[in-house]
Amino acid sequence: xxxxxxxxxxxxxxxxxxxxxxxxxxxxxxxxxxxxxxxxxxxxxxxxxxxxxxxxxxxxxxxxxxxxxxxxxxxxxxxxxxxxxxxxxxxxxxxxxxxxxxxxxxxxxxxxxxxxxxxxxxxxxxxxxxxxxxxxxxxxxxxxxxxxxxxxxxxxxxxxxxxxxxxxxxxxxxxxxxxxxxxxxxxxxxxxxxxxxxxxxxxxxxxxxxxxxxxxxxxxxxxxxxxxxxxxxxxxxxxxxxxxxxxxxxxxxxxxxxxxxxxxx
Amino acid sequence: xxxxxxxxxxxxxxxxxxxxxxxxxxxxxxxxxxxxxxxxxxxxxxxxxxxxxxxxxxxxxxxxxxxxxxxxxxxxxxxxxxxxxxxxxxxxxxxxxxxxxxxxxxxxxxxxxxxxxxxxxxxxxxxxxxxxxxxxxxxxxxxxxxxxxxxxxxxxxxxxxxxxxxxxxxxxxxxxxxxxxxxxxxxxxxxxxxxxxxxxxxxxxxxxxxxxxxxxxxxxxxxxxxxxxxxxxxxxxxxxxxxxxxxxxxxxxxxxxxxxxxxxxxxxxxxxxxxxxxxxxxxx
Numbered sequence: 001x002x003x004x005x006x007x008x009x010x011x012x013x014x015x016x017x018x019x020x021x022x023x024x025x026x027x028x029x030x031x032x033x034x035x036x037x038x039x040x041x042x043x044x045x046x047x048x049x050x051x052x053x054x055x056x057x058x059x060x061x062x063x064x065x066x067x068x069x070x071x072x073x074x075x076x077x078x079x080x081x082x083x084x085x086x087x088x089x090x091x092x093x094x095x096x097x098x099x100x101x102x103x104x105x106x107x108x109x110x111x112x113x114x115x116x117x118x119x120x121x122x123x124x125x126x127x128x129x130x131x132x133x134x135x136x137x138x139x140x141x142x143x144x145x146x147x148x149x150x151x152x153x154x155x156x157x158x159x160x161x162x163x164x165x166x167x168x169x170x171x172x173x174x175x176x177x178x179x180x181x182x183x184x185x186x187x188x189x190x191x192x193x194x195x196x197x198x199x200x201x202x203x204x205x206x207x208x209x210x211x212x213x214x215x216x217x218x219x220x221x222x223x224x225x226x227x228x229x230x231x232x233x234x235x236x237x238x239x240x241x242x243x244x245x246x247x248x249x250x251x252x253x254x255x256x257x258x259x260x261x262x263x264x265x
Numbered sequence: 266x267x268x269x270x271x272x273x274x275x276x277x278x279x280x281x282x283x284x285x286x287x288x289x290x291x292x293x294x295x296x297x298x299x300x301x302x303x304x305x306x307x308x309x310x311x312x313x314x315x316x317x318x319x320x321x322x323x324x325x326x327x328x329x330x331x332x333x334x335x336x337x338x339x340x341x342x343x344x345x346x347x348x349x350x351x352x353x354x355x356x357x358x359x360x361x362x363x364x365x366x367x368x369x370x371x372x373x374x375x376x377x378x379x380x381x382x383x384x385x386x387x388x389x390x391x392x393x394x395x396x397x398x399x400x401x402x403x404x405x406x407x408x409x410x411x412x413x414x415x416x417x418x419x420x421x422x423x424x425x426x427x428x429x430x431x432x433x434x435x436x437x438x439x440x441x442x443x444x445x446x447x448x449x450x451x452x453x454x455x456x457x458x459x460x461x462x463x464x465x466x467x468x469x470x471x472x473x474x475x476x477x478x479x480x481x482x483x484x485x486x487x488x489x490x491x492x493x494x495x496x497x498x499x500x501x502x503x504x505x506x507x508x509x510x511x512x513x514x515x516x517x518x519x520x521x522x523x524x525x526x527x528x529x530x531x532x533x534x535x536x537x538x539x540x541x542x543x544x545x546x547x548x549x
Contacts, residue, residue: 009354016346017363023378023421024366026389030381039387082273089269101270108281110534112482114503115523116281118510119288123280142280145273203371205485206503210511220373224489227377234381241374248369256362260433 024245031238038235051239061240064217067133069247071218072201075137076194079144084190086145087152088178092161102153109146117210124211131213139211140201148193155189156182188261195255199248219244292520310521319497320505320522327412328502332480335419340473342420343427348457350428351435365425372422376489379418380405408498411491415499418486427472434468435461470541477537481530502526 030038031051037044055061090102120139121130129135159182167177205220212218223244226237292311295304314320350361367375382388383404391401404410442464446456462469484503487493493500493508500508506526510519 009349013349013360016349017360020366020421020425021363023375023382024370026382027374027378082276085269086273097267101274104277107531108277110478110531111281111285111527112503112523112530114482114484114506115288115520115527116284118506118516118519118523119284119291120280122516123284123287138276139280142276145277149273199369203373205371205373205488209488220371220485223377224373224485227380227489228492234387237377238381241377244374245370248371252365252369253362256365260429 027238028242030234031242033235035233035235051235052243055236055239055243060217061219061222064219064222065243067216068202068219068244071133071136071140072198074133075140075144075201076197078137079141079148079197080190080194082141083145083148083152083193084183084186085178086149088156088182090149090153091156092164092182105146105149109150113143113206117207121210130211131215133216136208136211136216136218139207140204143204143207144197144200148197151193152186152189155186159185188258191255191258192261195251195259198251202244202248288520289524291517292524294517296517296520297515306517310518311525313518314522314525319500323498324500324502324505327500328481331412331416331419331483331501332477335416335423335480336473336477338416338420339424339427339476340469342424344431344469346424346428347431347435348461350432365429367422368425368429370422372418372485373489375418375422376486379414379421380490383414405491406495408495411495412499415487415490418490419480419483422486423476423480426476430468430472431465434465438464470538473541474534474538478530478534481526481533502529 032047032049033044034046034048034050037046086101090098117139124130124135124139127135129138161182163185164177164181167181168174172180203220205224208218208221209224212221219240223237223240226233226240291303293305293307295302295306295309346364350357350364370378383390385391385401385403385405388404390404395401402410404414438461442460443456446460451459482503483501484507487499487501487504488507491499493504502522503526506519506522508519509522510516513519
C-alpha cells in the first residue's frame, strides 16, 4: 500500500514537471535545429547554433533587447522609488488622505489596461513622447503604482513601528526614521518587488504594442511580429524566444529565494 | 505625509487618470483616426456596442467562460501542487524550480510555444496523436479547439503563480490545528477540508479575485495565438476594443467598448469578492 502510494506520488510529480517543462524544452530543441530540419524536430539528429548567430546579426532584434533591458531596469528603479514611499504612507498614517489614496489605487487596479492604453496613445503623441523611452517608461510606472503600493503597505504593516517611535524620541526627524529605520528593515521586500517588477516589465506586451513604433522596438513586440509576418520561420523565432528567456531565467534563479522570502511576510 | 505620495499620485494622474478621462470623452464622440472632427454623438457608441451581436454572443461569453475555466483550473491545480510541494521529499527543491518555471516566461513566448506545438502540420501534438493512430486536428482553425489552446496556455502560465502564493501561505500556517486534527484521528481529506482550506481562506479568495480581474483583460496570448480567429470566434473583450480602435480605426467605438468592459469588471470584481468570501465562510 505504502509502496503504491509512493509510486503514485512520484508519477504525479513527474507528470506535473513534464507538463510545465515540456513547452520550454521543446522550444529550446526547435531553436537548435537548422532550417531544413525545423519541421521535423522530433526526427533529426542535426543540431546547430546558427539560428542564434543569425538572430544576433539582426540589428532590429539586438536593438529590441537593449531597449527592453534598459526600460525594465529603469522602470524597476523608478517604480520602487515611488511605491516604497507610497506604501509606507499607507501603512503608517491614518486619516482621510490615507483612506482616499488607498481607495484610489484599489479602484484603478481593477480598470482594464485597454481602457487607458487606448487614449494613452493620443496622450503620448500629444506630449511628444510617443515611441520613446519616457513614453513607455512612465506608463509602466503607472501600471506598477497600484499593485506595488498595495504590496508595500502589507510589508510595512508587518514591520514593528516601535523602532521608528524610538528613533523619533531620540531626535530623529520623520524622514530620518523612515530612511534609517524603516527602509533598511524593508530590504527583503524591496528585493522581492524588484525581481517581480523587472520580470513584469520585460514580459509586458500590450503597452509596448500600442505605445511604441519603429524607433523604439521592444522584444515582446518584435517576437509577436515574427508570428504574424514571418510565421513560417520557426527556427529563428524559437532562437529569439530562448534568448529572451535567458535574462529572465538568470534573474529568477538568483532572485527566487528573495521572492519566496519576501512574499511570505 | 503628502510628500510621500506626491510622485506616485502625479504619475498616476498623468498617465492613468487623464487617459481614462480622455477615453471616456472619446466614447461619446464620433472620433475616427482618418476623420478627427470629433462630433458629439452621446450614447450612440454605447448603444452600438451593446446591441452588437458579435459582442453579446461571442465576446462576452468567451470572456466569462475563459475567466471561469482558466481561474478555476489554475486555482485547483495550483493548490494541488502547493500541497504536493509542502512536504519534504528528495529532489523537492529541483521540482519546485521546474514547477515555477512558467512564472518567468513572457505570455507572448508561452503563446508562441503552444502555437508551435499545436501547429496542424508540424506540431508535436499532432505528430504524437497520429503516431498513436488518432487523427490530427487543425487546432487553430476551429473555434473550440483554438479556444481550448488559449485556455491551456493561460492555465500553464498562471498555475505556478497560485502555487507560489499558496505554498508561501501553507508554510506560514500554525502547526497546532494540524496536530489537533491528527490526534482526533481526522483523515487526509477531512484535514484538508476542515483545517487547511479554512486557514488558507483569505489567501485563496484574494488570489482568485486578483487573477479573475487580470484574466478578464487578457490580451497578449489571444493576440499571439489566434489573433481572435478563426473569424472572430475567439475574441476576448480587450481584443474587441483593440480591433475597433486600431484596426477599424474607430476610436470612439473602441473607447466605448473599453468603458463598458471597465464597468463590467468593476461590478463583477466586487461581486466575486463578496461571493467567494461568503462561499468559503459557509464551508467551514
